[in-house]
Amino acid sequence: MIKTLAKDRLADFVAELKKESSVFLPMPKEKGGDFLFQNAVDTDISHLKLEQPITLMPPSVFLFPLREEIIEIKNNRYSAKEDTTPVVLFSVPAADVKAINRLDVVLADDSFYRQKRDKTLIIGVQDALPDNIFHQALSPERLRGFDLFLESEPDSFLAISGSEKGDELLKSNLFGQEVEMVQENREEPKPTLDLKRISWAVEKTKGGKVWQKWAKVCLGCGICSYVCPLCFCYQLTDQIDLKGKIIRTREQSSCLLADFDQMAGDINPQEDFVDRFYHWYHHKFVQMPQEYGFSGCVNCGRCVKYCPAGINFREVLDEAIKEAEDGE
Amino acid sequence: MENSLIPMPASITQIKPEGQQTKLLVLKLINSQDRDRFKFIPGQFLQLSVPGFGEAPFSIASDPKNKERLEILVQSVGSLTKRLCQAKKGDLVGIRGPLGNGFPLEKLKNKNIVFVSGGCGIVPMRSLMLDIQNGREEFGKISFFYGCKTPQELFFSSDYASWKESADLCFIVEKPDSSWHGPKGMVTDLLKKAQLNSQDRAVICGPPIMIKFVIKELIRQHLRPNNIYLSLERRMSCGIGICQHCVIGSKYVCQDGPIFTLAEIRTEEPTLFQ
Numbered sequence: 001m002i003k004t005l006a007k008d009r010l011a012d013f014v015a016e017l018k019k020e021s022s023v024f025l026p027m028p029k030e031k032g033g034d035f036l037f038q039n040a041v042d043t044d045i046s047h048l049k050l051e052q053p054i055t056l057m058p059p060s061v062f063l064f065p066l067r068e069e070i071i072e073i074k075n076n077r078y079s080a081k082e083d084t085t086p087v088v089l090f091s092v093p094a095a096d097v098k099a100i101n102r103l104d105v106v107l108a109d110d111s112f113y114r115q116k117r118d119k120t121l122i123i124g125v126q127d128a129l130p131d132n133i134f135h136q137a138l139s140p141e142r143l144r145g146f147d148l149f150l151e152s153e154p155d156s157f158l159a160i161s162g163s164e165k166g167d168e169l170l171k172s173n174l175f176g177q178e179v180e181m182v183q184e185n186r187e188e189p190k191p192t193l194d195l196k197r198i199s200w201a202v203e204k205t206k207g208g209k210v211w212q213k214w215a216k217v218c219l220g221c222g223i224c225s226y227v228c229p230l231c232f233c234y235q236l237t238d239q240i241d242l243k244g245k246i247i248r249t250r251e252q253s254s255c256l257l258a259d260f261d262q263m264a265g266d267i268n269p270q271e272d273f274v275d276r277f278y279h280w281y282h283h284k285f286v287q288m289p290q291e292y293g294f295s296g297c298v299n300c301g302r303c304v305k306y307c308p309a310g311i312n313f314r315e316v317l318d319e320a321i322k323e324a325e326d327g328e
Numbered sequence: 329m330e331n332s333l334i335p336m337p338a339s340i341t342q343i344k345p346e347g348q349q350t351k352l353l354v355l356k357l358i359n360s361q362d363r364d365r366f367k368f369i370p371g372q373f374l375q376l377s378v379p380g381f382g383e384a385p386f387s388i389a390s391d392p393k394n395k396e397r398l399e400i401l402v403q404s405v406g407s408l409t410k411r412l413c414q415a416k417k418g419d420l421v422g423i424r425g426p427l428g429n430g431f432p433l434e435k436l437k438n439k440n441i442v443f444v445s446g447g448c449g450i451v452p453m454r455s456l457m458l459d460i461q462n463g464r465e466e467f468g469k470i471s472f473f474y475g476c477k478t479p480q481e482l483f484f485s486s487d488y489a490s491w492k493e494s495a496d497l498c499f500i501v502e503k504p505d506s507s508w509h510g511p512k513g514m515v516t517d518l519l520k521k522a523q524l525n526s527q528d529r530a531v532i533c534g535p536p537i538m539i540k541f542v543i544k545e546l547i548r549q550h551l552r553p554n555n556i557y558l559s560l561e562r563r564m565s566c567g568i569g570i571c572q573h574c575v576i577g578s579k580y581v582c583q584d585g586p587i588f589t590l591a592e593i594r595t596e597e598p599t600l601f602q
Binding site: 070071078087107238240287291 | 329330331332333335337340377379380381382383404405409420421422481504535561562563565566570571573575576577578600
C-alpha cells in the first residue's frame with residue numbers, strides 16, 4: 001500500500017509514533033558532531049530533515065548492541081533478560097535496511113536478537129548520504145524488510161508500506177489518499193560492487209601482495225568492525241556485581257584484534273596480523289556469500305569514513321582484483 | 329523459541345584426580361527432560377558454564393551409551409579451569425550441548441583404526457574407544473598410540489586394562505622417571521615403528537605440533553587424507569556457528585567440526601599443519 005504524506009506533517013507523524021514507542025532518529029551528538037540514532041524524547045523534531053550524514057553507529061545496534069546483558073544467573077538458574085520496549089528506528093537509510101535484512105537471516109535463531117527485532121519498527125528513508133561518493137542505486141520497491149519507507153518527492157513523501165505493521169501505520173489521518181504505484185521506467189539498480197569478481201579475487205589472492213601491503217597500513221584498531229552493520233562476531237563474559245548478582249554479557253568482538261583466536265597454551269592460529277586483516281575481507285566477501293548467498297557488506301561507507309589509517313576497502317578490493325587478474 | 333545460549337543446569341557428582349593439575353569430572357543434568365534429550369556421539373563437545381567465570385568447551389570423555397555418567401577432563405590452565413579443579417561434589421554448573429559433529433562411526437565400521445593422541449587429546453579417543461567396545465565386532469583391528477610428557481600425565485590409566493582386550497595399546501613418554509619402563513620419545517616415534525596399512529583409518533587428537541608430525545608420518549605410510557580424521561580445537565564463544573571465533577577458512581570448528589578429515593581441512597587452510 002502506498003499513500004502520501006505532506007512534508008510539513010512529518011514531525012506530527014514522529015510525534016504520533018512517540019506515543020506508543022521510543023523513537024530513535026539520527027541527530028548530531030553535539031553541535032557539528034557525528035550523527036547517531038538517539039531517542040527523540042525531548043528533542044525538537046520540527047527541524048527533522050531526511051538528508052542526514054551517515055550515523056557513526058548503524059541502527060542495527062538497537063537489535064544487536066555492542067554490549068548486551070543477556071542472561072542473569074542466580075542459584076544456578078539461567079534466565080534470559082527481557083527487553084520488550086517498543087522501538088521505532090526512524091529515517092533508516094536503504095543500505096542499513098538491507099543490512100538488517102541480512103542480520104535477520106544470520107541471527108534468525110538468536111532469541112535475543114529476535115526479541116528486539118520483533119518489537120522494532122523500521123521506517124526507511126530514501127538514501128540520505130549527501131557526502132556519499134558511491135553510487136547507491138537502490139530503489140525502495142526492490143528493498144524488503146522495512147515496515148514503512150518514505151521516498152522524498154518534490155511536494156510530499158511517498159509512504160510505501162512493506163509489512164502489515166506498515167499498513168497499520170498508514171491508517172493514520174496524517175496520510176493522504178492511497179496512490180497507485182507510478183509505472184516509471186526505473187532502471188534496474190546496478191550492483192555497486194561486483195561481488196562474484198570480488199569473491200574470486202579475494203580467494204585467489206590469499207597470501208598475496210595486496211594483503212601484505214594494506215596490513216602494514218592498518219592499525220588493527222577494529223573500528224571498522226564496530227561501525228559496520230554487518231559485523232556480528234561476539235563473545236560471552238560473566239560479570240559479577242558487588243551484591244553477587246551474575247550477569248552473562250554478550251559483547252561484539254573484532255576479528256582484527258590480537259586475542260580473537262587466542263587459546264590456552266599460548267596458541268594463536270592468527271598470530272600474524274596479515275592473517276587477521278585478510279580474515280575480515282575473507283569472511284565478508286568469500287565465506288558469507290558461500291554460507292548465506294549474500295556478502296557481509298552493504299556499502300554503507302562507515303568503515304571508510306571512520307578508519308583512522310584512511311583505508312578504503314574498495315581500493316583494497318580493486319587491488320586484489322588486479323592482482324588476481326595479473327596472476328591469470 | 330528455544331534459546332540456544334541458555335545452559336541446562338547440572339551438578340558435579342564425582343571428582344577424580346587424573347594427574348597433578350587434572351581432574352575427571354562426572355556431571356549430571358538436573359532436569360530429567362534434559363537428561364533424556366542429551367544424546368551425543370563420540371567426538372562431540374559441550375560448553376560448560378561456571379557461573380561468574382563464563383563458559384569453556386570440553387570434549388565429552390564418556391561412553392555415549394552410559395546415561396549415568398557424563399564425563400569431562402579438566403586441566404587447570406586458566407581461571408575457569410582452575411575453579412573447576414577446585415570444585416566439590418554437588419557444585420552447580422551449566423551445560424550447553426552436545427555440540428559439534430562427532431566421529432562418523434559408519435565410516436569407521438569394518439575398518440582397521442589407528443588412534444593417535446597426545447596429552448589431553450586422549451579425551452575424544454576415550455569416548456570413541458568406549459563406544460566401539462559397545463559393538464566391538466563391527467570394527468577391525470585397533471591400534472592405540474598415546475604419548476605424554478611424563479608418565480603421570482597418561483590419563484585414564486584405569487581404562488587401559490579393559491582397552492587391552494579390544495586394541496593394541498602403545499604408550500610413550502617424553503620425560504620418563506624411574507617408574508617408567510616403556511619407550512621414551514614422541515608418539516610419532518611409535519608410529520614410525522608401526523606397520524600401518526594404506527587402508528587404515530586414523531583418528532588424531534592432540535597439540536597442533538603433534539598433529540602436524542603425525543600427519544607427515546601417516547602420509548609417509550600412504551594413509552589417505554580422506555581417511556585421516558582430526559579432532560581440532562579453536563577458541564569458542566557461541567558454539568553454534570555464529571560468533572566466528574572458531575572459524576578455520578570458512579568452516580566452523582563448532583559445527584562442521586571438531587572432527588575434520590585431513591582432505592577437508594587442507595581445502596580450508598592449506599598451510600595448517602604444514
